[in-house]
Amino acid sequence: MRILFVHPNYRSGGAEIAGTWPPAWVAYLTGHLRQAGFDDVAFIDAMTDDISDEDLAVRIAEAKPDVVGVTAITPSIYRAEEVLRIASEVVPGAVRMLGGVHATFMYKQVLSEAPWVDVIVRGEGEEICTELMLAIEDGRWPADRHRIRGLAFRDGDEIVATPAASTVKDLSKIKPDWTVLEWEKYIYIPLGTRVAIPNLARGCPFTCSFCSQWKFWRDYRVREPKDVVDEIEDLVDNHGVGFFILADEEPTINKKKFVAFCQELIDRGLPKRVKWGINTRVTDIYRDRDLLKFYRKAGLVHVSLGTEAAAQMKLDVFNKETKVEENKTAIRLLREADILVEAQFIVGLDNETPETLEETYRMAWDWQPDLANWSMYTPWPFTPLFQELKDQVEVYDFSKYNFVTPIMKPAAMERGELLDGVMNNYRRFYSKKALFHYPWRGTGFRRRYLLGCLYAFLKAGYRRTFYDLGKAGYWGPQTKNSVDFHFDETRTLAEAQLDDWEASADKAARAAERREAVKAQMKERSVDRKAGFRMPNGAEVKACGGGSQQMEDV
Numbered sequence: 104m105r106i107l108f109v110h111p112n113y114r115s116g117g118a119e120i121a122g123t124w125p126p127a128w129v130a131y132l133t134g135h136l137r138q139a140g141f142d143d144v145a146f147i148d149a150m151t152d153d154i155s156d157e158d159l160a161v162r163i164a165e166a167k168p169d170v171v172g173v174t175a176i177t178p179s180i181y182r183a184e185e186v187l188r189i190a191s192e193v194v195p196g197a198v199r200m201l202g203g204v205h206a207t208f209m210y211k212q213v214l215s216e217a218p219w220v221d222v223i224v225r226g227e228g229e230e231i232c233t234e235l236m237l238a239i240e241d242g243r244w245p246a247d248r249h250r251i252r253g254l255a256f257r258d259g260d261e262i263v264a265t266p267a268a269s270t271v272k273d274l275s276k277i278k279p280d281w282t283v284l285e286w287e288k289y290i291y292i293p294l295g296t297r298v299a300i301p302n303l304a305r306g307c308p309f310t311c312s313f314c315s316q317w318k319f320w321r322d323y324r325v326r327e328p329k330d331v332v333d334e335i336e337d338l339v340d341n342h343g344v345g346f347f348i349l350a351d352e353e354p355t356i357n358k359k360k361f362v363a364f365c366q367e368l369i370d371r372g373l374p375k376r377v378k379w380g381i382n383t384r385v386t387d388i389y390r391d392r393d394l395l396k397f398y399r400k401a402g403l404v405h406v407s408l409g410t411e412a413a414a415q416m417k418l419d420v421f422n423k424e425t426k427v428e429e430n431k432t433a434i435r436l437l438r439e440a441d442i443l444v445e446a447q448f449i450v451g452l453d454n455e456t457p458e459t460l461e462e463t464y465r466m467a468w469d470w471q472p473d474l475a476n477w478s479m480y481t482p483w484p485f486t487p488l489f490q491e492l493k494d495q496v497e498v499y500d501f502s503k504y505n506f507v508t509p510i511m512k513p514a515a516m517e518r519g520e521l522l523d524g525v526m527n528n529y530r531r532f533y534s535k536k537a538l539f540h541y542p543w544r545g546t547g548f549r550r551r552y553l554l555g556c557l558y559a560f561l562k563a564g565y566r567r568t569f570y571d572l573g574k575a576g577y578w579g580p581q582t583k584n585s586v587d588f589h590f591d592e593t594r595t596l597a598e599a600q601l602d603d604w605e606a607s608a609d610k611a612a613r614a615a616e617r618r619e620a621v622k623a624q625m626k627e628r629s630v631d632r633k634a635g636f637r638m639p640n641g642a643e644v645k646a647c648g649g650g651s652q653q654m655e656d657v
Contacts, residue, residue, distance in 0.1 A: 104240045105143045106136065107168035107197075108283075109159070111175060111182035112149040115505035116571035117478075120563035121556075123151050125289040127300045127350060128174050128203075128228070130279035135229035137280055141236055146283050149186070156189060164193040170239060172232070174203035177483060178505040184217040191219040198239055202228050205501070208485035210255035214262050215597035222248065223255040227305070229277065231268050262599055274305070274326040279334065286342040292562070293555030294378070296345030299338045303331050303364060307352045325357045328364035332371065339377050347379045348405075355387040362394065365401035373402065378548075380405030388433040395440035404552065406437055407445040408472070431470045438473070443552060446472035451480040451521055453495055455513040460524040467532055474556060475532050477525045478506040500591040507570040508588055522575070523583035533560060 110126040118124065126148060133144045145166055149159055163171065171190040175183035183206075187199040202224035206213050210223045224231050231253040238244045238251060248256055253268030271277065281299070291298035306323035338344040355361045368374055379402050388395070388408070408430070430446070437444040448463045467475040481504045482489040482496060489496070498510050509518040516524075541553040560569070567573030575586050 104141065104169045104236070105145065105167065106141060106170045106172065106236065107163065107166045108132065108144070108146045108172045109163070109186050110146075110148045110150050111173060111179050111186050112154055112159075113179035113182045113502075114150065114568070115178060115507055116563070116568045116574075117505055117507045120569055121293065121559050122291040122298055123289050125284050125286070125299055126150075126174075127279070127302065130281050130283055131277065131302070132172070132228055132232055133283045134278045134280035135233055135276070136236060138276070138278065139233045139237065141233075141240075144280075144283065148285075148288070151288050156185065159186065160189045160193050163190055166194075168194060168197050170198045170200060170236065172200040172202065174228075175201065175205050176203060177205045177209075177481075177501050178503065180205045180209075180213065181502050184213065184220065187217065188219050198222065198244060200224060200232075200235070202232070205485075206255075209600060210264060211262050211599035211603050212597045214255065214257050215599050218257060221245075221256065225253050225255055225264065226268060227270050230271055270322055270324070271305070272324075274324055275330060277302070277326065277330075281334075281338060281342055284342075286344070291346045292559040293552055294346050295555065297343050299335075299342070299344045299347040300350045301331060301334050301338070301347055302326070302350045303328075303354045304351045304357065304360075307356070323356070325360045328360055328367050331364060332367040332373070335368070335377065336371060336373065339373065345377055347377065349379065349381050351381070353383050353387065354381050355383045355391065358387075358391065362397075365398055365403070368401045374400065378402050378404045380407065382407045382409065384409055385429050385433040388436055389429065392436050395436060395442060399440050399442050403442060404548070405443045405445065407447055407476075408433060408437075409447050427466075431466075434470045434472050438471070441549065443473040443549065445474035445476060446470060448475065448477045449480050450477050450525060451509050451511050451513065453492070453511060453514055455521065456515045457520070457524055460521075460528065464528040464531060467528070468535070473536075473553060475528075477528055479509045479521075479525070480511055481506050481508075482510060498590050499596055500594045503588060503590060505571075508575075517584070518588065519577075519583040519586035522570070522577060522586060523580050526570070526572075526577070527580070533557065 108129045110129065129146050133146070136144060145168070147154065147159070147162055147166075154162070168190075171187060171194065173183040173186045183201060183203070187201060190197055190199050199219060199221040201213065201220050201222075206223045207225040210225060213223060214220060222235065224235065231251070234251055235244075235254065238247050245256075248254060249258075249263070249265060252266050255262065255264040257263070279301075286297050289298055290296065304323065304325040335344075335347060338347065354364075381403065383406060385408055388406075391398070434444050434446065446467060448467065450460060450463060463477065482492055483504070484493075484501070492511070495511065497512065504510060509521045512518055513521060536553075537557055541550070541557055544550055544553065563569035570577075572578075575588055576582060577586050
């Protein structure tokens with residue numbers, strides 16, 4: 104049985120300005136499938152190769168697959184759906200499979216707008232996908248589809264979701280097949296070397312309201328450091344990788360495992376051959392302040408910090424559990440350990456104003472990270488914050504949900520003004536860095552790395568790909584009132600998805616009502632008990648310390 108995976112051709116002018124990123128999802132799925140005996144697996148990276156729909160149709164037809172599989176995050180969902188539509192025309196007998204975070208939570212939307220999708224894999228894909236492929240190979244598809252956990256599909260006019268599958272419990276079985284990728288294509292521009300995105304842990308114990316990772320992976324699990332370093336050593340030895348970024352939302356959560364991972368890298372001499380970066384939280388930098396130089400010794404050179412927003416008010420909205428002053432100290436600690444630090448700011452909420460944008464710039468310059476990034480707030484439609492803000496959402500063109508397009512319109516600003524304010528922050532920050540910092544900060548690795556980052560920014564700016572500025576028609580402040588983001592206003596939410604959301608909202612409301620009723624009932628019982636209670640010696644009941652009043656709830 105031949106399985107063909109396709110990475111959809113979608114670009115936003117965001118993360119891809121730093122290089123061409125290897126689609127790690129296909130390596131992890133392929134590795135698990137090969138363990139189950141599926142050896143005929145092919146892959147087309149339509150994004151990296153910039154393959155048109157016409158050429159893709161030819162290549163899919165030539166492959167003659169029995170299954171065509173695609174994945175998608177929210178902004179690439181339409182391109183993924185189009186890949187499977189093309190497959191329905193050129194290889195109509197193939198089973199068309201879609202996975203990824205967007206389809207996992209928005210399966211009713213996807214199956215309503217793209218009925219040619221045969222099946223959606225919901226959640227962590229390795230075990231579900233393998234079970235699905237075995238059913239297809241054995242001729243049990245579609246008869247057994249109701250018996251396989253973690254799927255969604257159409258059954259006549261009905262959209263069916265089978266019970267959720269268990270997450271992968273034995274992470275030692277996660278053995279990606281990196282040979283499925285053509286490694287000469289994946290280059291990290293700042294260092295001019297091949298780049299990989301391996302995985303140390305899955306899930307996240309935190310529940311940031313704008314994020315979906317904790318919902319998708321469900322439980323937090325960490326792989327054995329030795330297994331991960333085996334992977335990295337293979338990437339370096341056999342595929343020429345010189346830089347990697349851990350795919351985890353926050354790989355430092357489990358301090359013991361992260362330290363063991365670093366020590367394993369050092370013991371094998373890998374820091375001399377490969378450098379790496381991570382995303383993490385400010386609180387972990389505080390916790391590990393005495394270990395930062397050890398992390399640097401292990402090859403960690405780039406940390407992207409989720410500072411999120413300069414205003415403490417916004418940090419509270421995002422449920423980040425950090426303080427503004429902690430951000431500045433964390434950045435200083437990293438720089439003192441010779442680790443380059445990137446500060447991430449989220450902008451574009453309802454309360455954004457020209458003044459708050461200016462505040463993020465002033466704080467960025469005051470904190471002095473090596474790099475700064477301003478991301479437009481993107482309300483993933485399956486996150487808690489979206490549920491709170493959905494009445495303010497006007498755009499349902501998910502192809503624009505990409506962190507560079509202002510989906511939300513601030514009450515006091517037009518979208519073009521917001522984009523202009525963000526570009527003004529970028530211009531000022533990087534102009535000063537280019538003139539007064541990057542060329543003069545050392546003569547070794549740090550200077551080379553920062554100049555490489557500057558080159559990546561300039562390259563994307565010259566091509567007008569940065570933030571999709573060319574497509575939006577932004578050429579500077581003089582065009583802020585004429586910017587056109589080309590929203591597809593015909594895109595709406597499917598009734599099936601709306602019904603699901605309304606049912607969930609009703610369920611949440613009823614749960615909240617029950618909690619309030621129980622609290623009120625317990626309070627009444629407490630008053631009754633207090634009124635009827637007497638000390639054995641008949642003494643009056645006193646509060647702690649002998650007072651006559653209890654402390655009020657605050």
